[in-house]
Amino acid sequence: MFELLKSDSLTKARLGRLTTAHGAIETPVFMPVGTQASVKAIDPRELLEMGTQIILGNTYHLNIRPGMEIIRAAGGLHRFMNWDKPILTDSGGFQVFSLAKIRKIKTHGVEFRSHIDGSPLFLGPKEAMEIQRTLGSDIAMVFDECPPHDAPAREQKLAVERTIRWAGECREQPRAAGQLVFGIVQGGSNPVLREECAKALVPMEFDGYAIGGVSVGEPEPEMFRAVELTEPFLPAHKPRYAMGLGTPAQLVELIARGVDMFDCVLPTRVARNGTVFTRKGTYILKNAENKMNFGPLEDGCECFACRRFTRAYLRHLYNVQEILAIRMLSVHNSYLFLKVMADVRAAIANDTFSDFYRDFIAGYRPTQRVLLARAAAKER
Ligand SMILES: [Zn+2]
Secondary structure, eight states: OEEEEEEOSSSSOEEEEEEETTEEEEESEEEEBOTTSSOTTOOHHHHHHTTOOOEEEEHHHHHHTTOHHHHHHHTSHHHHHTOOSOEEEEOSHHHHHHTSEEEEEETTEEEEEOTTTOOEEEEOHHHHHHHHHHHTOSEEEOOOOOOOTTOOHHHHHHHHHHHHHHHHHHHHSOOOTTOEEEEEEOOTTOHHHHHHHHHHHGGGOOSEEEEOSOSSSOOHHHHHHHHHHHGGGSOTTSOEEETTOOOHHHHHHHHHTTOOEEEESHHHHHHTTTEEEETTEEEETTSGGGTTOOSOSSTTOOSHHHHHOOHHHHHHHHHTTOHHHHHHHHHHHHHHHHHHHHHHHHHHHTTOHHHHHHHHHHHOOOOHHHHHHHHHHHHO
């Protein structure tokens, strides 16, 4: 299912191919997020045009709305949203622990209240796998517990114990035809817990392994550390997926640390508040310097928005709240993430990844928040 095509000689970067029921995925890969069965503001034709190989859907949200009765009647998520390339579904664990009002963590799952209408719900390994089977995703994720990054040590330990036990239960559940299942390693920034969790999950022979508990509000150095603490214990012949990350520079950093798959809401989320991603960092479209800028959102970008429209025009549309502005920013930002991954794959194939890595990171201006976290980590 996963072919490791090439390993970079100077970094841990890998070139691979993951074959799923709806086609093959070239890795490293970025997966646009379609939480509610839609990548916000972008239609499937545009996703294909920009080179999307796989998208993400979400168990927690889709189970609440539209509900599995409708998905089942539609013939699964692919048909419901008219997307016939691969789909990965998140198990809902992350949302249960971050969005819902938890009532009780039990042996076989979590009792909680819907964040929409407060109705009582229960999600555990059995339920999460059953929903993902109905959705018919190509890759299902195990149901895990993802505690906040600053959770006390005892809570982190309990979360790892539950994550391991629930992974075993997920492993035993029936799957959709050809559905792959990935395990999720938790353990925060605790080396002992990360090792323990990885070592318990690897013998379960999942089809791939995710590094969970990253991008949960922790500073960037801690996020890199969580990945570095986990990666050595993951099997080389299975894909590795860092969940919910990050900026283009963080993706390149993590590829150099041996990660193959990423998903993130950032490109479409920041588009909605007028932020543009480029290979040099982000900028705010509303800023006065873009008023008379008749160049594209990013020089050299070949996305639909950059080929058709100027910054000045899109800035105007954004200021008068025309929907097209948000659509085009979402297209550009998503295209950039996908194109950086395509460039990374070409660089690994040509044995030039370490140069690409150095130049990309040197040219990328991180946000103030990231810079502050880096400075703080150096002082420690
Ligand atoms: Zn563009």
